[in-house]
Amino acid sequence: xxxxxxxxxxxxWAAVAGTAALLALVSACGNSSSGGGAGSVxxxxxxxxxxxxxxxxFKKYVAAYEAAYPNRKITVESLPDDxxxxxxxxxxxxLGNKLPDVLMNVDYAANQLADGNITLDVADRLKEGKLGLKxxxxxxxxxxxxxxxxxxxxxxxxxxxxxSTTLFYNKTIFQKAGVTExxxxxxxxDDLYRVGAEIQQKTGGRYAGLFPPLGIGDxxxxxxPVIRAYGGFVYDPKTKKSGIGEPAAVKAWTQLLxxxxxxxxxxxxxxxxxxxxxxxxxxxxxxxxxTVPTQKETLKxxxxxxxxxxxxxxxxVGGGSYGLxxxxxxxxxxxxxxxxxxxxxxxxxxxxxxxTGQVVPPTLEGVDNGAWRQLPAPPQNEAAFAQDAKDAYLPxxxxxxxxxxxxxxxxxxxxxxxxxxxxxxxxxxxxxKAVNQALQSAK
Amino acid sequence: xxxVLDNGTLRxxxxxxxxxxxxxxxxxKRRDALAATVxxxxxxxxxxxxxxxxxxxxxxxxFFSWDLFGSPQWxxxxxxxxxxxxxxxxxSLRVTVEFVVLGVIPTVVLGFVLAVLINNKMRGMGALRxxxxxxxxxxxxxxxxxxxxxxxxxxxxxxxxxxxxxxxxPAWLSSTTWALPALTVMMIWLALPLVMILYxxxxxxxxxDIYAAASLDGAGRWRQLWSITWxxxxxxxxxxxxxxxxxFVSGSFEISLIMTNGGPLGHTQSLALYSYQVAFHxxxxxxxxxxxxxxxxxxxxxxxxxxxxxxxxxSA
Numbered sequence: 001x002x003x004x005x006x007x008x009x010x011x012x013w014a015a016v017a018g019t020a021a022l023l024a025l026v027s028a029c030g031n032s033s034s035g036g037g038a039g040s041v042x043x044x045x046x047x048x049x050x051x052x053x054x055x056x057x058f059k060k061y062v063a064a065y066e067a068a069y070p071n072r073k074i075t076v077e078s079l080p081d082d083x084x085x086x087x088x089x090x091x092x093x094x095l096g097n098k099l100p101d102v103l104m105n106v107d108y109a110a111n112q113l114a115d116g117n118i119t120l121d122v123a124d125r126l127k128e129g130k131l132g133l134k135x136x137x138x139x140x141x142x143x144x145x146x147x148x149x150x151x152x153x154x155x156x157x158x159x160x161x162x163x164s165t166t167l168f169y170n171k172t173i174f175q176k177a178g179v180t181e182x183x184x185x186x187x188x189x190d191d192l193y194r195v196g197a198e199i200q201q202k203t204g205g206r207y208a209g210l211f212p213p214l215g216i217g218d219x220x221x222x223x224x225p226v227i228r229a230y231g232g233f234v235y236d237p238k239t240k241k242s243g244i245g246e247p248a249a250v251k252a253w254t255q256l257l258x259x260x261x262x263x264x265x266x267x268x269x270x271x272x273x274x275x276x277x278x279x280x281x282x283x284x285x286x287x288x289x290x291t292v293p294t295q296k297e298t299l300k301x302x303x304x305x306x307x308x309x310x311x312x313x314x315x316x317v318g319g320g321s322y323g324l325x326x327x328x329x330x331x332x333x334x335x336x337x338x339x340x341x342x343x344x345x346x347x348x349x350x351x352x353x354x355x356t357g358q359v360v361p362p363t364l365e366g367v368d369n370g371a372w373r374q375l376p377a378p379p380q381n382e383a384a385f386a387q388d389a390k391d392a393y394l395p396x397x398x399x400x401x402x403x404x405x406x407x408x409x410x411x412x413x414x415x416x417x418x419x420x421x422x423x424x425x426x427x428x429x430x431x432x433k434a435v436n437q438a439l440q441s442a443k
Numbered sequence: 444x445x446x447v448l449d450n451g452t453l454r455x456x457x458x459x460x461x462x463x464x465x466x467x468x469x470x471x472k473r474r475d476a477l478a479a480t481v482x483x484x485x486x487x488x489x490x491x492x493x494x495x496x497x498x499x500x501x502x503x504x505x506f507f508s509w510d511l512f513g514s515p516q517w518x519x520x521x522x523x524x525x526x527x528x529x530x531x532x533x534x535s536l537r538v539t540v541e542f543v544v545l546g547v548i549p550t551v552v553l554g555f556v557l558a559v560l561i562n563n564k565m566r567g568m569g570a571l572r573x574x575x576x577x578x579x580x581x582x583x584x585x586x587x588x589x590x591x592x593x594x595x596x597x598x599x600x601x602x603x604x605x606x607x608x609x610x611x612x613p614a615w616l617s618s619t620t621w622a623l624p625a626l627t628v629m630m631i632w633l634a635l636p637l638v639m640i641l642y643x644x645x646x647x648x649x650x651x652d653i654y655a656a657a658s659l660d661g662a663g664r665w666r667q668l669w670s671i672t673w674x675x676x677x678x679x680x681x682x683x684x685x686x687x688x689x690x691f692v693s694g695s696f697e698i699s700l701i702m703t704n705g706g707p708l709g710h711t712q713s714l715a716l717y718s719y720q721v722a723f724h725x726x727x728x729x730x731x732x733x734x735x736x737x738x739x740x741x742x743x744x745x746x747x748x749x750x751x752x753x754x755x756x757x758s759a
Contacts, residue, residue, distance in 0.1 A: 084723045084724065088723055091511045091512065112512070115512060116511070116512035116513075117512070265597070266614070267617065268596065268614055268616075268617045269614075269616060269617035269622075269703065269706045269707040270591060270594070270595065270596075270614075270615075270616040270617055270702075270703070272588075272591045272592060272595065273591075273595040273596060273597060273598075273599075273614075273616070273617075400510070400726075401510075401724070401725045401726055401727075404724045404725065405725075408724075411706070412708060412709075415706065415707045415708050416708065419617065419618070419707055419708065420619070420708070
């Protein structure tokens with residue numbers, strides 16, 4: 001074989017292989033939208049996928065379900081804990097027609113999964129109250145996180161827990177610093193900063209007064225309600241525009257950024273270096289109910305919780321949730337629904353979920369009278385979680401890649417202010433432009 | 444008509460002994476070819492499945508716009524023209540070049556020096572060798588997490604050590620000045636063992652009598668190092684440099700992803716990390732494929748350049 005002929009042959013082989021790979025990819029995309037079906041409930045075998053960290057918990061729920069209904073079987077599978085890999089995995093499963101029947105949904109990914117035909121609209125089933133599961137029993141703001149921005153009449157997931165931000169405080173550090181003023185329900189952000197700075201100063205920086213409210217700039221559950229409390233907005237679904245550079249938002253950013261180097265340590269872009277509440281490194285931090293078992297296990301100090309501080313009398317509670325969805329491609333949608341109906345009943349999965357100490361049921365009844373309120377202290381002030389769950393402001397997610405653009409732009413703006421001393425108005429003005437550009441592309 | 448060459452007459456009338464030699468050589472060649480096929484097939488199959496086909500897929504994808512969810516749309520060469528207009532791509536390319544410049548030269552020089560030192564037959568050298576090779580068994584992801592803690596500005600080892608000599612260290616991973624050098628130091632630490640092994644192999648190929656002759660001529664240690672050792676490990680230096688350029692271009696990906704996520708303010712966002720973020724954060728698979736191909740072309744160019752250098756060196 002001559003060199004030229006060899007080259008020609010390898011070129012044609014490359015072309016054939018390339019075309020084959022591409023065709024396989026495109027045809028896989030085409031197949032992926034295949035619809036599912038209702039199937040039968042009794043004798044069903046379904047799959048349920050949740051992030052790896054939740055697998056042990058869900059295996060317990062499934063065992064209880066199978067004990068109650070011996071002729072229904074569920075296999076629990078795991079999804080990556082990392083946010084990016086989690087979406088990636090679901091997309092890959094969709095391309096290969098391997099989606100589970102029930103899957104874990106997360107507020108930040110709900111739009112993407114709905115737009116990608118991965119999750120099923122269950123609005124009609126909830127309206128009908130099929131098997132006793134009604135939409136009206138959920139806290140509307142938490143259920144609203146699973147209404148796709150492109151089709152707000154649809155509901156593509158059910159929240160598992162009403163995770164709202166709450167002020168956690170370490171009484172032992174307060175005592176060590178000689179500070180007697182503990183957080184109160186009437187506290188403002190200025191009170192929070194004043195006491196945080198006092199603790200940091202009196203302990204010579206050995207303890208942080210407060211975990212930085214903005215973290216490395218990624219704490220959306222904190223900045224969203226604060227901007228709202230100042231009369232601003234992060235994203236307006238009506239105009240499809242972001243307002244993170246508007247004067248009201250700039251006031252909010254200024255307030256949030258004030259914590260670095262005063263009530264909280266100086267800015268660090270490395271999240272591993274931030275003071276951890278569970279390790280007794282900070283006197284105060286905003287956290288959620290889901291972290292309570294970890295705090296109980298690792299923090300030996302005396303600690304409790306309080307409702308979030310206010311701004312001009314307005315609550316500044318944010319939050320988020322993960323939920324459960326039925327896959328649009330599932331051939332056992334009725335069996336999947338039957339599991340969800342059992343899971344959300346007070347005597348079913350929700351009872352077990354509350355016993356873990358991680359879950360505040362996302363229903364009015366569950367918040368006020370759930371079994372979680374009877375769990376042993378700490379924390380003693382369980383009412384703070386209940387109040388914050390009701391006050392929580394959960395902003396609408398931005399469509400498509402604009403959500404990620406918002407996250408990145410805010411981190412960049414925070415770093416420009418803290419590391420390059422750019423003015424707040426200018427940094428967040430640029431961030432707003434970047435987000436609006438991403439929103440424009442998302443249209 | 445049958446040729447005299449066809450019936451083997453020529454072979455039979457060849458000088459005594461050479462006929463059986465040729466047959467033996469042929470048999471050995473066939474055996475070697477068979478062994479090579481058996482040993483190489485599994486790796487070639489895996490390489491084709493997991494590298495060549497996906498690379499061809501990426502090449503095809505670079506002519507499409509695809510957000511992972513919908514169907515791919517043909518956009519021709521738009522992704523490639525966009526690449527050259529993308530300011531972020533140029534920033535990432537600059538960061539990648541900085542990684543290479545700051546990382547490759549110290550890795551090669553340090554690797555050579557350490558290999559020369561541990562090549563000595565001294566007592567306790569075995570233990571020292573193990574110590575130097577230890578980073579090789581560490582996964583880069585685990586090492587990245589550990590080094591993140593070491594670089595912690597409040598409680599990290601780096602600033603504690605500096606504190607002992609009265610220096611107040613910076614917030615390494617939050618500093619736009621120090622983040623990239625900090626990551627480069629960690630990558631050098633990870634890369635050194637392989638470089639040392641390659642140099643050790645190179646050093647052990649230099650005949651001892653050259654050094655003996657040089658000693659007789661009065662050449663001191665430095666003179667021997669500069670005039671005998673360094674030129675004799677030339678091919679190893681070219682190989683090591685090539686490998687390290689590839690390592691610092693593509694290996695910077697997981698390190699900056701874990702330690703800084705490309706920050707602060709994009710100061711550690713290499714081209715590889717940028718293409719990953721475009722693919723999985725912005726879900727622009729077509730453009731990400733174009734970026735990856737661009738990176739592949741740059742690596743190919745660098746490898747080609749080193750091959751050329753090697754050829755010039757050989758002919759000189």
